[in-house]
Amino acid sequence: MGVSATNIRNIAVVGHSGEGKTTLCEAMLYNAGAIERMGKIENGTTVCDFDEQEIARKTSISLACAYLNWKDVRINLLDVPGFYDFEGEFDSAMRAAGSALVVAGAGGSVTVGAEKAIGACLKAKKPIIVFINGMDKENADYQGTVRAFQEKYKGKIAPIQIPIMEGEKMTGYINVIDGTALKFSDKGVQEIPVPANYQAELGEMQAVLQEAAAENDEELLDKYFEEGALSVEDTVTGIRKGIMSISVIPVLAGSALQNKGVINLLNSFIEYLPQAAERAGLPATDLKTNETISVACDENAPFAAQVFKTAVDPFVGKMNYIRVCRGVMKTGFDAWNPNTNTTERINSLYLVRGKKLEPTTSLGAGDIGVVAKLANTGTGDTLCDPNTPVQFAPIEFPEPVLSMAVSATVRGTEDKVFGGLNRLAEEDKSFRIRKNHETGETLACGQGEIQLEIIKRKLKAKFGADAEFTTPTVAYRETVTGKAEAEGKHKKQSGGAGQFGVVNIRFEPGAADGVFEFVDATIGGSVPKQFIPAVEKGLREAIQKGVLAGFPMVNLKATLFDGKSHPVDSKEVAFVSAAKLAYDDGIRRARPVILEPICTMKITVPEQYVGDIMGDLNKRRGRIIGMDTVEGLQVITAEAPEGELLTYATSLRSMTQGRGRFSQEFARYEQAPDSVLQSLNK
Secondary structure, three states, X not given: OOOOXXXXXXXXXXXXXXXXXXXXXXHHHHHOOOOOOOOOOOOOOOOOOOOHHHHHHOOOOOOEEEEEEEOOEEEEEXXXXXXXXXXXXXXXXXXXXXXXXXXXXXOOOOOHHHHHHHHHHHHHOOOEEEEEEOOOOOOOOHXXXXXXXXXXXXXXXXXXXXXXXXXXXXXXXXXXXXXXXXXXXXXXXXXXXXXXXXXXXXXXXXXXXXXXXXXXXXXXXXXXXXXXXXXXXXXXXXXXXXXXXXXXXXXXXXXXXXXXXXXXXXXXXXXXXXXHHHOOOEEEEEOOOOEEEEEOOOOOOOOEEEEEEEEEEOOOEEEEEEEEEEOEEEOXXXXXXXXXXXXXXXXXXXXXXXXXXXXXXXXEOOOEEXXXXXXXXXXXXXXXXXXXXXXXXXXXXOOOOEEEEEEEOOOOXXXXXXXXXXXXXXHOOOOEEEEOOOOOOEEEEEOOHHHHHHHHHHHHHHXXXXXXXXXXXXXXXXXXXXOEEEEEEEEEOOOOOOEEEEEEEEEEEOOOOOOEEEEEOOOOOOOOHHHHHHHHHHHHHHOOOOOOXXXXXXXXXXXXXXXXXXXOOOOHHHHHHHHHXXXXXXXXXXXEEEEEEEEEEEEEEOHHHHHHHHHHHHHOOOEEEEEEEEOOXXXXXXXXXHHHOOOHHHHHHHHHOOOOEEEEEEEEEEEOOHHHHHHHOO
C-alpha cells in the first residue's frame, strides 16, 4: 500500500502571475531533497515549468504536480498558473487539492490573482495559508501587505511570523506563537534572542493570535477568559481549528529565490494544513441506488478516484492525473469508468514530479499520481471498483469568452489541424472547438488571446500542423422593410430546344415562419401548376444570399401573382432562373436592410468599475437592462450587438484589472445602422 492518508497533504500553490509560485515550489523541493539544486525560471530549469512554451515565455501555462517528502509526510504540490487565461487549470487543482498556499508579493497590496484565489478557496471551503514572497526585494513592505490583507479579509488574517529586517532585507523571523527568533545563516537558521525593537510588536501579535485561537474552541475560550492567556500548544490547536474552518488565514513571509523562510513554511504545512484523511467527504452518485453519497478518504473502502487533468506526452502518450478518493489503486487492476461505460486496465501507475514520472505499483486514498495510456478516460472522469460503482460530479470549467475562426495554413492539412486541436481540447477543458453552422466556420474558443496563441503553438509543436486564427464572421442577416414587385424573364434560344419562363413576384416583409413564405396567387394558369414548385425552388435558393452583403435573407414573403409560359420551351429550369432574376431586382427595390445579432450579457464586476463598464457599453451600442448585487459584486444585465463583442473579453479584463467576468447568449436580430453595412462593404 502507498502512504497513509494521515501523512499526505495536497496543496494548490496559487496566486497572481509573476509572484514566484514556481520558484517557491522549486525551493520546497530542494529543501526536501527531492532535487539536488534549485533551477531557475530564466534558465528554463525548474521542475514545474517544463513545457516548451513555459520555458520560452518564462511563465507557467499549465497545472504541474510535484511531490516531496518532509518529516515522513508526502506533500503533493499543485503549481497553478496565475495568468487569467488559465482559469481552467485552477479549477482542476481545486478538485485535487485539500488546501491552498496563496503566494503574494510584498508590494503593500492584495493583487487581483491573490484576491480571486482566496475568494475561490473560501467558496470551496479550502483551508488557506498566505506566503508573502519577495522579502529580499528592495522596498518590500511586509507590514503594509499584511494590513492590506487584513482590510480585505476582516477578522481572518493571522500573521504567525514577524520578519526580522535589517535595512530592506529579511535576515530572519520571529515565530509569534512560541516567541522564538531565528536568523538566517550560511549554515541554516540559528536561534537568537528576540531583538529589543520587536518585543512590543511580538507581545501585541501573540495576544491577537491567542484570542483568535480561543474563538475557535469553547474549551480554549473558557481557559483564555480564566487565565488571560493560552499555552503554545493550545494556541496551535485553536489556530489549526480556525484554519480548518476557514475562519483563520495564517500569514508567513520569506524569499523563494533566496530560499529564506521556506523550511518554516514546510513545517507549517504539516502543523496546520489538513491531512488528506481529514478532507470532507466528496459528494458522488452511488450508481446502484442512484443516491447521492459522501465518499470519505478511507484506505480500506472500495477504490474510487477522479481524473483532474489530462496531458499528452510525446513519449508516454496520454496521461491522466488522478486523485485517489478512497481505497487503493493498483497496477493490474481493472477500473470501471462510468462516464464512458468502459473498463480500463491499470497497467502503468506513476508518482509525478514535473515531467519526471516514477513508477509505482499502488496509490492509496488521498494520494495523487498519473495513470498512463487509458483509451477512454479524460478530465473529470471517475475510475472506480466495478463492484461498487460511484460517479463524482464533473469539474466545472469556465465557459469560453473569446472565439477565433480556424483554418489550415496549408491546404490539405485540415484533418491534421482539427484532429490536433481536438486532442488539445482534451488536455484543456477551458478550450473548445465548435462549428458555427450559421457561418460554416470552425471556431477555437477559449479564455483569452494568450491561451489561444499557446494552443496554436502547441498544435505546431506536438502535431506538426499550422493553423491560422482570424476574427470570426458575424452571422448577419438581410431582410426587406418595404414592398416591391418585379418581373423575372428567362429566355434562351440556341438552335436546339429553347428555355422560356416569366414570373411576376411581389416581395414584402412578414413570413409566417420568420424566414420565408411562398404564396401562389396566380389565376388562369398564367404559370402552369407543374412549374409553381420550380418558382419556389428558385426563390429558396436565392434567399441564401442577400443583395447587400451576401448574408441569408429572412422574414421574406414572396407572392407569385402572374407570369407567362411557352407550350414547348417552358421547362422547370427556366422558371428557377426566372424566379432568381425577379428576386434580385425586387429585393433591391424593397428597401433591404442588414440585421445584426443582438446578445444578452451578464457582466459581473466590483462596484468601482460600473461606470467604466457602462461607458464602454455605450460605445458598443449596448443597452443596460438592469443591475443586481450578488455576493458583494454588481451584476449588469445588458444587450449589445455581437459584432461589437468579438474582443470584449480582453477589454473587460483590461478595464477591471482582471476582476470582471461575463457571459453572453444570442437574443434576437435587429436592424443594423448604416455604419455596419459600410464596414461590411469595405
